[in-house]
Amino acid sequence: MTSDFWTRGILFLSLTVVGVPGNVAVIFAFLLTAYHEGHLLPADAIVLHLASANLMVVAVRCLLEVFATFEIYNVFDNTGCKAVIFIYRTSRSLSIWLTFVLSTYQCLSITPPGSCWAAARALVAQYLGVIFLALWVINTSMSVAPLMFAVGTSNNSKLIQNGINLEFCFLSFPSRLSRDANGAAQVGRDVVPMTLMTTASLIILVFLYRHSHQVKGIRSGRQGQSAERRAAITVVTLVMLYVLFYGVDNGLWVYTLTVPQTLGSSLISDLRIFFSSLYAAISPIIIIISNKKVNKQLKFGKEQKMNSDAAQSSP
Template sequence: MEGRSGVKGTLYLLLTVIGIPGNIIIIASLIHIAYYDHKLLAADAILSNLATVNLFVVLVRCIPETTAAFGLKQLFDDNGCKIVIFIYRTTRSLSIWMTCLLSGFQCISLIPVTPTWSTVKRQAPKYLGPVLVFLLLLNMSLSTPAILFSISSANNSTGNKHAVNLEYCFVRFPLQTVKLANGALQTSRDVIPIVLMILASAYILLVLYRHRLQVKEIRNSSNKQGSTMEIRAAKAVVTLVTLYVLFFGIDNILWIYTLTVARTMQTSLISDLRVFFSSLYASVSPIVIIISNRKVHNKLKCRKIKQEATYSETVS
């Protein structure tokens, strides 16, 4: 058990060390771009929101899991557990919706220009703000069971077979039917964006395939450059969607397993694996964004060049 706790703590510490700086870099880079350019494209605004919710996922999930694995379990009282679990469930769900929204805007940018779609492309960014507010309120309302059933680990709930043990907190359900209903709610609210993301990614892949067939026919260098930028962004979105679908699939298969099987030592291990995969996207996605997003990448490159120039001047 001690060996498993050590491995678990090390893995979550790794996610924390990668996830916090990675998401902060994206947020800071996009804020810097918005400040100096006096505007932020819709896709960049979605990326900044995605990085923000992923940062919260790392803060309220990976850090408590790390400390609990290394022996410090009683971090929160009842109110603290309610707040932490509520924030986690809300931001985790928002993470998938932000990825879905990003794939949707990428589809709109790749759709051929027609009178109808030209209007959609022009009007869509104007509705981004209300859509973000709606998604926030929706996911906050669907996370309210966390407020009702979350308690501190100081309140021993090991005798309650309907409780979910997070080590630093318990989610204590009164009945098995309530536990199953809550699990179904948490899973089903993610199914819709997953389906939409898959459909959007299928369209993006179709566009990429057509682009590959036509790329030899492109002769105008400016058009080629613009097309290349769109294709690069499309590949990045497909990569993010693929990662989320993969981690979401593993997470929910394990979640369904823990809801339906008897409570044993094996299910405790399965629960640890489920929580790990549910947190993995928040730490891995910033790496993909930093590598693939030209604006963020160039901002970091310029920063590095300035630092090297400053260092050279100081040395000389």
């Protein structure tokens, strides 16, 4: 195994080690919240779905990349390539759009009561299940290309002209036009929520700036403001991470489509997967650090486990 493979394997292993436990912890915390409180607030439900999508990104792609790189297990035959890339693209785009929904809902949450935007927030909360379903349908339908064009590397002799090398898989398109059209659709699917969520984050930042210059009010008001600011800052931080990592990802994707020399090398593809998966691995850390509800449930779960272990060990 070459040093490049070792480096590649270690990078994806680091994402797996950080991302899988982090997202599992967030999912566990919100499931405990739903069990104890009987329901989830809309923002919590969005974060729960976001963590689930991020878990699929890290577990399905990064973990399998580690297994294949270190020759532990290789699922990347023709059928495996189709399944892995399809699930990865669907969950990746779901992660992007759920981050957009979260930023939009947080932006609507800071609007004055009684305004039309407050009414819009109520509609989003009411039809959140429909929004989730629509996102699944849209992103699944836009990720069908791998089911048609993904193949294992054993067929690489005929894939260079209109293909994209993904190390263990190839995307073999029938023509350059179909390859570029698929690439443009992928970029457009990312750029639209990127633009919208950046706009929502700017609105949140302007609100926080203006709010910081107002009179603090009574102590209970300060506490409410503190919780509101903490939630808003968390969302803005997630959006900034998204714009940074997925901006690099999409830049590399455009480079892959426009520079013919990249077709024979998987380096650009590895960098793309790494940067897009980096958001899925780091975002749960931000959520765990900043979300008091997640912290409370994780501490409660830890205490419950310690009490159970103590009860089992006692005579």
